[in-house]
Amino acid sequence: MTDTVGLDWLADVFQTTPIRIAVTLVAAGTLVAVVLSFQRLQEWLEERTRPLYSDIVSTTVLVGTFLLSLAVIVGVWGQTDQLRYIYTEYDVGGDAVARAVFTFVLGVAALIVTRVVHRVIDEVFSSASAVTAHQREVTHRLSQVIILTVAVIVILALWIDDLGGLLVGAGFLGIIIGMAAQQVLGTILAGFVLMFARPFEIGDWIEVEDDQGIVTDISIINTRIRSFDGEYIMIPNDVVASEVVTNRSKRGRIRVEVDVGVDYAADVERASEIAQSAVDGLEKSLEAPSPQVVTKSLGDSSVLLGVRFWIDKPSARRHAEARTAAIHAIKAEFEEAGIKIPYPQRELAGREETGGFRISEGHETGTTDPQESSEREERMRPQEGE
Numbered sequence: 001m002t003d004t005v006g007l008d009w010l011a012d013v014f015q016t017t018p019i020r021i022a023v024t025l026v027a028a029g030t031l032v033a034v035v036l037s038f039q040r041l042q043e044w045l046e047e048r049t050r051p052l053y054s055d056i057v058s059t060t061v062l063v064g065t066f067l068l069s070l071a072v073i074v075g076v077w078g079q080t081d082q083l084r085y086i087y088t089e090y091d092v093g094g095d096a097v098a099r100a101v102f103t104f105v106l107g108v109a110a111l112i113v114t115r116v117v118h119r120v121i122d123e124v125f126s127s128a129s130a131v132t133a134h135q136r137e138v139t140h141r142l143s144q145v146i147i148l149t150v151a152v153i154v155i156l157a158l159w160i161d162d163l164g165g166l167l168v169g170a171g172f173l174g175i176i177i178g179m180a181a182q183q184v185l186g187t188i189l190a191g192f193v194l195m196f197a198r199p200f201e202i203g204d205w206i207e208v209e210d211d212q213g214i215v216t217d218i219s220i221i222n223t224r225i226r227s228f229d230g231e232y233i234m235i236p237n238d239v240v241a242s243e244v245v246t247n248r249s250k251r252g253r254i255r256v257e258v259d260v261g262v263d264y265a266a267d268v269e270r271a272s273e274i275a276q277s278a279v280d281g282l283e284k285s286l287e288a289p290s291p292q293v294v295t296k297s298l299g300d301s302s303v304l305l306g307v308r309f310w311i312d313k314p315s316a317r318r319h320a321e322a323r324t325a326a327i328h329a330i331k332a333e334f335e336e337a338g339i340k341i342p343y344p345q346r347e348l349a350g351r352e353e354t355g356g357f358r359i360s361e362g363h364e365t366g367t368t369d370p371q372e373s374s375e376r377e378e379r380m381r382p383q384e385g386e
Helices: 007-011 015-036 038-046 051-076 080-089 094-125 133-160 163-180 180-198 237-242 268-280 316-337 370-380
Strands: 205-208 211-218 222-227 232-236 244-246 253-262 294-296 303-312 348-351 356-359 363-365
Touching: 015 051, 038 051, 051 094, 094 133, 163 294, 163 363, 180 222, 205 222, 205 237, 211 232, 222 237, 232 237, 237 348, 253 316, 268 294, 268 303, 268 316, 268 348, 303 316
Parallel strands: none
Antiparallel strands: 205 211, 205 244, 211 222, 222 232, 253 303, 294 303, 348 356, 356 363
C-alpha cells in the first residue's frame, strides 16, 4: 500500500481529465507492449543466459510492468484514499496481505515451473529415438495439468478453511455436469485415449470413414486433418474412436497397385515379366518387398494383371507420382514389346436356324436371313488395330 500511496502526487500534477486519460493510455499501452514483446524478450534472453534465468527475468519484467502501470493509473486518478478506506473498512490485515502475496508468488512460480519442466522434457527426450514428438507433447500437457492443479489446491487451502467440504461439493457438481454432458465427456475421454494409444500421430496420412488427409493436430476434443483438396476437416474424437481408422503412414511404406489388361492372344507370363521389370526400374520402387505381378481375373476383353510394388515415406503425393510413373512405364514397355492393351469389344453372332442375329453383350435381336446376318457381322466386326 505504501508504494501506491506514494504516487498520490500524480493526481496533483495531472489535474485535468484529458491529461489523466492520456497518462492512463500511456501506462496501459506500455503494459500491452511488454505483453506483446514478452516472447521476443524471452528468446533474446535465452540466447545470452540460461533458460531458467530468462524465464525468471522475463516474468519479473512482466509482473513489475503490470504493478507499476496499476500504481500509476491509481495515483493519477487519486484513488489511493478509496483503497485506504477499503483497507481499513474490511479489516484487511497483515495476514490477508501475506496470503495475497503468497498467492501471487505461487502462481508465478507455477508458471515458471511448467516452463522449466517443458524444457527438461524436451532436452531429456529429444535425444531418445524411442520417444516421439507426440509422446513428448502428451507428457508436457500432463505435467502442466498436474502442476497447475496442485498450485490451485494450495491457493484454495490458503483462502478457504473448509477445503474438504468445497472439494466434496465440487465432486457432486462434477457428477451433475457429467450426467448433463455425457457426449462432451465421452469426446474428452476419447481424446486422452487417442493420445496414449497413438493409433496415429501428427503428420500421418489417415482415412476415417470417407475422409482422408494428413493429421495436423490432435486435441482432447477433436482431430484435425488436412485433406488433399486443401480443406481442413475436424473430426470429433469419439467418432474417431468408434470408426475404422486406416493409417497409411504407420509402417513407413505403402503398396501401390496398378491394374493392366493384356490381350488374350498375348503371352501372359511374358507380359507379367515385362510389367514387373518396368516397375522394378522406377526410382520410388523399393527392392524389398520386391515388385509382384498377379493374374487377377479373365475379363470380357482382356486378362487382368495386378502390378504391385512398394514405396517408402508414404504420402498422397508420392503415391500418386509412383502410380503415374508405373502406368507410363508399363505402357511404354508393352508398346515396345508389341503387347496389346485391348479396349472393350462387342462381337455379333448370327443364328442360322432362327434367321436372326444378336449382339453378345447388347442382346440386340432382329429378323433377317442368314446371308444378310453374316454380311452385317463382317461389316460391324472391329478391324485390326481399332
